[in-house]
Amino acid sequence: MDRRRTLKYLAAGTALTGFLFTSCADDKKYQVAGVPKKAKNPFGYGRTPEELERDKNLSERSFFTSDEAALINVLADIIIPADEEYGAATDTDVFTFIDFMALDRPDFQIPLRGGLQWINQESRRRFNKEFVNISESQQIEIVEDIAYPFDAEPAFTQGARFFSILRDLVACGYFSSKEGIEYIGYMGNTPHVWDGVPQEVLDEHGLAYDQKTLDECVDQSKRNETMDWSGYEL
Amino acid sequence: MFQIKEQSPVYDVCIVGSGAGGGMAAKILAEAGLKIALMEAGPDFDPADPDSQTQLKWNYESPRRGASTPTRSFGDMDMAYGGWEIHGEPYTRKGDSEFDWFRSRMVGGRTNHWGRISLRFGPLDFKRKDFDGKGDNWPIGYEDIAPYYDKVDKLVGVYGTRENIPNEPDGYFLPPPKPRLHELYLKKGIKKLGIPVIPARKSVLTKRLNDSRGVCFYCQQCNRACNVYADFSSSSVLVKPAGETGNMDLYVDAMVREVLTDENGRATGVSYISRQDRQEYQIKSKVVVLAASACGTARIMLNSKSDRHPNGIGNSSGVLGHYLHDSTGASRSAILPELLDRTRYNEDGARGMHIYTPWWLNDKKDLEFTRGYHIEYGGGMYMPGYGVGFGMEHQNGRIPGKDGKMKKAGGYGLSFKEDVKRFYGAGIGFAGRGESVPQKDNYCEIDPDVVDQYGIPVLRFNYHWTKDEIMQAKHMQDTFEEIIHALGAVPNGEKPGADTNYGLEAPGRIIHEVGTTRMGTDKNTSVTNKYNQTHDVDNLFVMDGGVFVSQADKNPTWTILALAWRSSDYLIDELKKMNI
Ligand SMILES: Cc1cc2nc3c(=O)[nH]c(=O)nc-3n(C[C@H](O)[C@H](O)[C@H](O)COP(=O)(O)OP(=O)(O)OC[C@H]3O[C@@H](n4cnc5c(N)ncnc54)[C@H](O)[C@@H]3O)c2cc1C
Numbered sequence: 001m002d003r004r005r006t007l008k009y010l011a012a013g014t015a016l017t018g019f020l021f022t023s024c025a026d027d028k029k030y031q032v033a034g035v036p037k038k039a040k041n042p043f044g045y046g047r048t049p050e051e052l053e054r055d056k057n058l059s060e061r062s063f064f065t066s067d068e069a070a071l072i073n074v075l076a077d078i079i080i081p082a083d084e085e086y087g088a089a090t091d092t093d094v095f096t097f098i099d100f101m102a103l104d105r106p107d108f109q110i111p112l113r114g115g116l117q118w119i120n121q122e123s124r125r126r127f128n129k130e131f132v133n134i135s136e137s138q139q140i141e142i143v144e145d146i147a148y149p150f151d152a153e154p155a156f157t158q159g160a161r162f163f164s165i166l167r168d169l170v171a172c173g174y175f176s177s178k179e180g181i182e183y184i185g186y187m188g189n190t191p192h193v194w195d196g197v198p199q200e201v202l203d204e205h206g207l208a209y210d211q212k213t214l215d216e217c218v219d220q221s222k223r224n225e226t227m228d229w230s231g232y233e234l
Numbered sequence: 235m236f237q238i239k240e241q242s243p244v245y246d247v248c249i250v251g252s253g254a255g256g257g258m259a260a261k262i263l264a265e266a267g268l269k270i271a272l273m274e275a276g277p278d279f280d281p282a283d284p285d286s287q288t289q290l291k292w293n294y295e296s297p298r299r300g301a302s303t304p305t306r307s308f309g310d311m312d313m314a315y316g317g318w319e320i321h322g323e324p325y326t327r328k329g330d331s332e333f334d335w336f337r338s339r340m341v342g343g344r345t346n347h348w349g350r351i352s353l354r355f356g357p358l359d360f361k362r363k364d365f366d367g368k369g370d371n372w373p374i375g376y377e378d379i380a381p382y383y384d385k386v387d388k389l390v391g392v393y394g395t396r397e398n399i400p401n402e403p404d405g406y407f408l409p410p411p412k413p414r415l416h417e418l419y420l421k422k423g424i425k426k427l428g429i430p431v432i433p434a435r436k437s438v439l440t441k442r443l444n445d446s447r448g449v450c451f452y453c454q455q456c457n458r459a460c461n462v463y464a465d466f467s468s469s470s471v472l473v474k475p476a477g478e479t480g481n482m483d484l485y486v487d488a489m490v491r492e493v494l495t496d497e498n499g500r501a502t503g504v505s506y507i508s509r510q511d512r513q514e515y516q517i518k519s520k521v522v523v524l525a526a527s528a529c530g531t532a533r534i535m536l537n538s539k540s541d542r543h544p545n546g547i548g549n550s551s552g553v554l555g556h557y558l559h560d561s562t563g564a565s566r567s568a569i570l571p572e573l574l575d576r577t578r579y580n581e582d583g584a585r586g587m588h589i590y591t592p593w594w595l596n597d598k599k600d601l602e603f604t605r606g607y608h609i610e611y612g613g614g615m616y617m618p619g620y621g622v623g624f625g626m627e628h629q630n631g632r633i634p635g636k637d638g639k640m641k642k643a644g645g646y647g648l649s650f651k652e653d654v655k656r657f658y659g660a661g662i663g664f665a666g667r668g669e670s671v672p673q674k675d676n677y678c679e680i681d682p683d684v685v686d687q688y689g690i691p692v693l694r695f696n697y698h699w700t701k702d703e704i705m706q707a708k709h710m711q712d713t714f715e716e717i718i719h720a721l722g723a724v725p726n727g728e729k730p731g732a733d734t735n736y737g738l739e740a741p742g743r744i745i746h747e748v749g750t751t752r753m754g755t756d757k758n759t760s761v762t763n764k765y766n767q768t769h770d771v772d773n774l775f776v777m778d779g780g781v782f783v784s785q786a787d788k789n790p791t792w793t794i795l796a797l798a799w800r801s802s803d804y805l806i807d808e809l810k811k812m813n814i
Contacts, residue, residue: 032278032484044295046286048277048315051305059297079646100297148642149627164627164644171623171654176299178292181618183651184658188582189290189617191451196412201577207418216395216433218409218440223449226442229388229406234396 063102069095071116074132078143079170086183094173115162195220245271248504248519250490253343254791255778255798256525257468260476262802270482271517275489276339281459281470289458293619301620313459314338314347322687326694333695334742342469347457349586350436350465352392353788354383356401366604368671372783373755373764382796390466391443394435402592408440414581416613416662417589423721430594437466438584456585491690492538493522499542501774507688521773528780529678532750533693536680548768551758556677559785561746562668563739564707566714568723573660581615593787603705606787607668615659623654632724666710669787670703672749697741707738746790751780766801773814777801
């Protein structure tokens with residue numbers, strides 16, 4: 001990916017769209033009746049007063065105990081360990097996200113709490129210790145039995161069900177974090193100019209834009225010129 | 235003590251609802267110099283207001299990573315205050331009826347986050363009964379509405395291409411954005427099947443339209459409402475300019491309960507409950523325009539009972555609330571192996587699809603259903619948020635790994651971490667959106683037992699699909715399977731069968747509900763005339779999707795906008811002629 005090209009587009013995008021972020025809703029020229037007072041918003045994105053109240057309340061609480069948190073963290077790093085370049089799940093604090101989700105969506109509470117309990121029972125049954133206190137290879141021995149839901153033995157299906165839920169949440173927590181997004185390689189969420197699939201990628205896939213498409217699609221160098229339909233026939 | 239407060243001025247027109255229909259009415263009528271009261275049940279909203287902004291925020295700024303909530307059904311960052319359920323504002327269903335009702339409560343209504351797919355109905359779509367004997371024809375034809383589609387195109391802006399396909403009328407288009415990688419694959423595969431694929435038609439500004447709106451900067455987030463007004467939201471494109479005429483007062487958090495009438499049964503204004511102080515107020519006006527969405531309007535009308543209108547205002551026919559219908563919908567998804575481990579680049583485009591398939595079998599008579607559907611395509615490298623990495627056990631066991639070997643589904647550790655990366659952006663989706671046949675027996679009515687938190691009686695829904703819709707969904711699934719096969723893609727999950735009505739979504743789910751106050755020439759079988767004016771009350775108009783006789787295989791909003799403009803012109807004219 002040509003970094004310079006992205007930067008140029010970024011600057012162009014901002015300039016061409018003109019009044020990005022300058023317009024303000026407060027200087028209304030007309031009367032609006034019935035507007036309530038604004039509440040303070042500690043979150044970085046728009047919330048309604050009702051949402052603010054709920055989210056503040058949830059953020060101040062915690063669902064899991066500290067023992068449960070420790071167990072979640074151990075499992076999280078088994079699910080997403082560090083590699084040479086990128087960190088493990090706990091480096092992105094997936095626990096905070098999972099804890100929040102358990103409060104936000106109470107349907108998670110029993111399967112998660114019960115699943116953690118299941119893991120410890122299995123660990124005590126096999127090794128006489130809680131899961132966080134057994135060796136890594138012992139931990140893996142248990143995980144191997146529950147990490148493949150369609151291949152799990154009947155004795156482990158509940159454990160496998162739990163592991164699938166936790167894997168979802170750990171993966172989501174990691175891959176939607178700042179670091180996870182870098183790892184996965186998402187490059188958007190910034191003003192730019194979409195002008196089609198880069199040529200080298202088209203070549204990789206043996207694809208090309210046909211002439212009709214090239215002719216009819218927007219000429220991005222003229223995007224800021226006001227549309228003129230003179231001579232246009234329906 | 236509780237008392238009803240009257241607002242002082244008498245307005246020329248009181249408009250209820252600020253979505254697509256109400257916004258258009260407000261703009262046209264205010265610009266004509268009429269004094270307008272625009273009533274909106276939700277709070278004020280302007281996409282440019284940084285306080286409410288979610289556009290360009292990262293999902294990780296949300297503690298739930300953008301997951302949906304009880305107050306935002308399509309996710310924490312989505313710009314629809316409301317959703318399938320609204321706290322304190324219930325609705326009910328009778329018997330085994332299914333109906334889900336999506337409402338947004340805010341200035342602009344559902345147009346702040348809608349999909350922006352902007353399709354004209356074609357000539358056939360107004361006269362389907364002539365071709366299949368089912369339902370009813372519209373009292374107007376394409377030629378009546380075409381000039382207004384032209385005006386809407388130029389005022390609002392829509393990208394697309396002139397294709398000259400019968401029944402898919404072309405418009406005044408802006409040039410479309412180029413297809414993305416998965417869309418090039420789709421085009422190539424689908425064309426082999428003889429199924430057309432053309433550039434999408436969406437109200438997103440790919441080129442400058444005028445000086446009060448910006449140009450798309452491709453963030454892929456139209457559903458979060460655009461800060462520079464580069465897409466269509468009623469709030470920014472219609473309500474704002476209407477306000478700037480100086481002829482409009484906007485009342486927010488104003489929940490309209492009923493249309494007020496005089497002893498002759500004519501409308502004199504509305505009563506509403508302020509959500510701030512829960513007091514009841516009245517607005518006086520010479521004309522009332524209802525645009526609270528098809529079901530919202532039907533509810534207000536059914537609740538507006540008087541000696542002159544014992545069954546609700548405008549309901550002498552008894553069909554008010556009846557012929558409620560939504561588009562059909564069914565979907566499927568798959569993994570395109572060519573997109574595994576794909577090269578990364580910024581693929582954010584205009585939100586959603588850049589290409590689609592219009593209905594291609596209008597001439598075929600031997601299908602087991604009448605009426606068509608279009609196909610919307612999904613896919614691409616989206617901003618990771620809630621749901622990323624979910625369900626990997628349903629993917630990584632079905633396609634060989636990089637080493638060419640199959641592996642056990644699920645897993646953990648580095649190989650799992652790599653799999654999430656490998657499958658990212660490799661999915662493609664198909665969604666059919668079709669025309670249903672409107673039925674008198676599908677209707678909303680007032681629930682005799684339930685009121686909302688404002689004391690207003692709520693709607694109860696009665697709705698069942700017929701064989702036409704079910705068999706159409708079957709055809710959608712067969713088509714998706716055929717396309718998946720032609721692409722060499724790997725389908726996700728089992729093909730939905732008869733036990734699930736072929737994946738046919740419950741009524742309401744496609745959020746194209748219309749028909750509750752349908753237009754017609756016969757006042758015994760319709761609620762409004764062909765200009766959206768109620769047969770019973772000459773100074774009461776309906777300017778939302780309620781007036782649709784049939785919802786075509788196209789999304790409804792462009793037609794709502796065009797009809798509201800046409801009706802507003804008619805209203806201005808009638809006022810000038812002193813007919814109202
Ligand atoms: C996720 C999603 C995607 C969509 N995608 C598309 C698409 O791609 N193309 C398309 O054509 N359509 C699409 N639609 C449908 C489109 O949003 C609607 O057709 C359109 O918004 C309808 O306009 P309206 O004015 O009738 O109603 P709305 O936009 O719903 O506006 C009605 C307004 O009235 C207010 N109101 C209701 N009751 C009262 C009351 N009693 N008193 C005061 N105010 C009241 C509401 O708060 C609301 O603001 C989509 C909808 C959704 C939800």
